[in-house]
Amino acid sequence: MSTASANLIQHAGGRYRWAICALLFFVITINYVDRQVIGVLKPIIEDDLGWSEVDYGNIVTAFQASYGIGLLVVGRLLDKIGTRKGMAIAIGLWSLAACFHAAARTVLGFILARIALGIAESAAYPGSVKSVAEWFPRRERALGVGILNAGANVGVLLTPVVGIMVAGLWGWRAAFLVTGAMGFVLLAAWLWLFRQPRDHPKVTPQELAYIEQDGEDPAGKPLTWSEAIRQRQAWYFIAGKFFTDPVWYLFLFWLPDFLARTQGMELFPTGESGILATIGPALIVVYLLADIGSIAGGWFSSHLIKRGWSVNAARKTTLFTAALCALPLVSVASIDNVTVVVLLIGLGTAGHQAFSSNIFAMISDLYPRRAVATIAGMGGLAGSIGGILIAQATGWTLELTGSYVPIVIYAGLGYLIAFTIIHLLIPRMEPARLRTPGEPAI
Numbered sequence: 001m002s003t004a005s006a007n008l009i010q011h012a013g014g015r016y017r018w019a020i021c022a023l024l025f026f027v028i029t030i031n032y033v034d035r036q037v038i039g040v041l042k043p044i045i046e047d048d049l050g051w052s053e054v055d056y057g058n059i060v061t062a063f064q065a066s067y068g069i070g071l072l073v074v075g076r077l078l079d080k081i082g083t084r085k086g087m088a089i090a091i092g093l094w095s096l097a098a099c100f101h102a103a104a105r106t107v108l109g110f111i112l113a114r115i116a117l118g119i120a121e122s123a124a125y126p127g128s129v130k131s132v133a134e135w136f137p138r139r140e141r142a143l144g145v146g147i148l149n150a151g152a153n154v155g156v157l158l159t160p161v162v163g164i165m166v167a168g169l170w171g172w173r174a175a176f177l178v179t180g181a182m183g184f185v186l187l188a189a190w191l192w193l194f195r196q197p198r199d200h201p202k203v204t205p206q207e208l209a210y211i212e213q214d215g216e217d218p219a220g221k222p223l224t225w226s227e228a229i230r231q232r233q234a235w236y237f238i239a240g241k242f243f244t245d246p247v248w249y250l251f252l253f254w255l256p257d258f259l260a261r262t263q264g265m266e267l268f269p270t271g272e273s274g275i276l277a278t279i280g281p282a283l284i285v286v287y288l289l290a291d292i293g294s295i296a297g298g299w300f301s302s303h304l305i306k307r308g309w310s311v312n313a314a315r316k317t318t319l320f321t322a323a324l325c326a327l328p329l330v331s332v333a334s335i336d337n338v339t340v341v342v343l344l345i346g347l348g349t350a351g352h353q354a355f356s357s358n359i360f361a362m363i364s365d366l367y368p369r370r371a372v373a374t375i376a377g378m379g380g381l382a383g384s385i386g387g388i389l390i391a392q393a394t395g396w397t398l399e400l401t402g403s404y405v406p407i408v409i410y411a412g413l414g415y416l417i418a419f420t421i422i423h424l425l426i427p428r429m430e431p432a433r434l435r436t437p438g439e440p441a442i
Helices: 003-010 018-040 044-047 053-081 082-101 109-119 125-133 137-169 170-191 207-212 231-261 274-306 313-332 338-366 369-399 407-427
Strands: none
Touching: 018 082, 018 109, 018 125, 018 137, 018 207, 018 231, 018 369, 044 170, 044 231, 053 109, 053 125, 053 231, 053 369, 082 109, 082 125, 082 170, 109 274, 125 137, 125 313, 125 338, 125 369, 137 170, 137 207, 137 274, 137 313, 231 274, 231 313, 231 338, 231 369, 231 407, 274 313, 274 338, 313 338, 313 407, 338 369, 338 407, 369 407
């Protein structure tokens, strides 16, 4: 390609890809509102239905197990049927499952509702990351993933506001109905706005050239699980998610309880919703910092690549920096200062989101678009297995000792462990070899 052609692609007009990125941001936002509301309302529901810590741990485990199984299956399904149709089906199903929580009366009822929610919600991240690979050139993918990943934090921020307000007015069951209904609005927006770049009337020829500047993917058949499991490029993502996702799930489902137990927040207000009203502002601070980390982490590695750094150096530098941000989590259960604890947890969640944005972007550095959702699903399953282990470990640790100390020590160290394994597996980030047309499956 000539210098003039390269410059034309570099500065091509059209920004509709950022509208798609905004749509993906809202997909993740609503996805997280639906899954997180149970954690925010845990003290109220626990008091109403008499859950034990082990009961709640089992409910969380049910979601994680079904979510992980769903990820493995849905990833390949999305690579086969496409993102528009696959995501539309998933959004409709998870919104319906979220509403079903309002009808639950027993622990078993909640477990069944969480299983349905987990299977349906498993499409969100593989589908969103695949969409970024379809709509963005390599140099912008980490930033695109960082922005959509920030939707998780906004979802967690919205959940205390929406969930607490609705629960205060009409009870906790209504909170599940309202948050579930938000998904059906999202479904309408998805069907209206999303197409492939080549099929979208809003995409100019110049923007299409910019999106496709890395060239067409080589032709080939879908990646099989048996092929992927033999590739170290797949294992970097599997290992990265296994060691780091448990930390995110820990704070997603236990942060209100953690703040109540370690910082005494339940002592200040009175009334059924008082604990949540106090913890709410702390959650907002934590997840605002996580939002900053998600976007900053995606921007940082993209910025380094634009400045001439290799993709390997840019991604790994960002991952290591993010791991250092999470390290202070080892001490948060032993500090008796709510401001310091909230800021350190916020720094740790910022590190998580920066780490997550980059390992997701690395999938499309190592694999063509037709394999992205498959790899994302396999790693997501590993993350869910880690989430199951942390849910069980947390539930039993609290039941037996009442202390979060052993759990948060792992939370602080998990990212350095993951970074070390990732670097050992892919020291130079060489693309994975996939089958060519006519070549038999392994």
